Amino acid sequence: xxxxxxxxxxxxxxxxxxxxxxxxxxxxxxxxxxxxxxxxxxxxxxxxxxxxxxxxxxxx
Amino acid sequence: xxxxxxxxxxxxxxxxxxxxxxxxxxxxxxxxxxxxxxxxxxxxxxxxxxxxxxxxxxxxxxxxxxxxxxxxxxxxxxxxxxxxxxxxxxxxxxxxxxxxxxxxxxxxxxxxxxxxxxxxxxxxxxxxxxxxxxxxxx
Numbered sequence: 736x737x738x739x740x741x742x743x744x745x746x747x748x749x750x751x752x753x754x755x756x757x758x759x760x761x762x763x764x765x766x767x768x769x770x771x772x773x774x775x776x777x778x779x780x781x782x783x784x785x786x787x788x789x790x791x792x793x794x795x
Numbered sequence: 796x797x798x799x800x801x802x803x804x805x806x807x808x809x810x811x812x813x814x815x816x817x818x819x820x821x822x823x824x825x826x827x828x829x830x831x832x833x834x835x836x837x838x839x840x841x842x843x844x845x846x847x848x849x850x851x852x853x854x855x856x857x858x859x860x861x862x863x864x865x866x867x868x869x870x871x872x873x874x875x876x877x878x879x880x881x882x883x884x885x886x887x888x889x890x891x892x893x894x895x896x897x898x899x900x901x902x903x904x905x906x907x908x909x910x911x912x913x914x915x916x917x918x919x920x921x922x923x924x925x926x927x928x929x930x931x932x933x
Binding site: 736737738741745755759764 | 839845
């Protein structure tokens with residue numbers, strides 16, 4: 736089986752699973768884990784979007 | 796001098812290494828999330844297992860490459876260290892000869908990185924399981 740993901744969907748999948756692990760391992764209680772996981776997810780995707788737009792600006 | 800050395804050695808608290816503090820990281824390395832599960836952190840363990848295994852299997856499905864311990868340049872060694880963190884998944888991949896094909900398209904490199912990151916995330920999960928075992932974390 737071969738899966739081909741484009742750049743954004745690969746970043747989405749990566750961010751989702753990495754955020755789950757970060758949330759669980761970096762906080763002590765369930766509520767903080769969910770909040771930190773969500774924070775990491777937003778930061779990952781935000782970073783991707785900012786970097787993408789920055790490269791678009793630099794290319795012009 | 797000898798007196799101060801004796802005092803220093805007395806000041807260091809004795810490490811109380813339980814069997815779980817050794818077992819949890821070992822099991823966690825072999826099966827991602829299992830270090831949490833044997834300490835009855837079921838939900839955390841299952842979420843870690845699903846996340847790490849999904850990343851690793853997606854990497855394989857994207858035709859990513861598995862690094863071997865054959866030395867070579869520094870990037871190969873670093874890739875191997877990342878991959879080996881996935882424990883049982885890495886051993887299974889070597890046994891089944893998965894992830895050995897030539898990279899045929901650009902996004903296959905993402906697959907290679909997915910597997911390295913899965914291994915590195917498992918190292919974090921192992922450390923977390925150890926901290927739970929020694930009582931540093933609930």
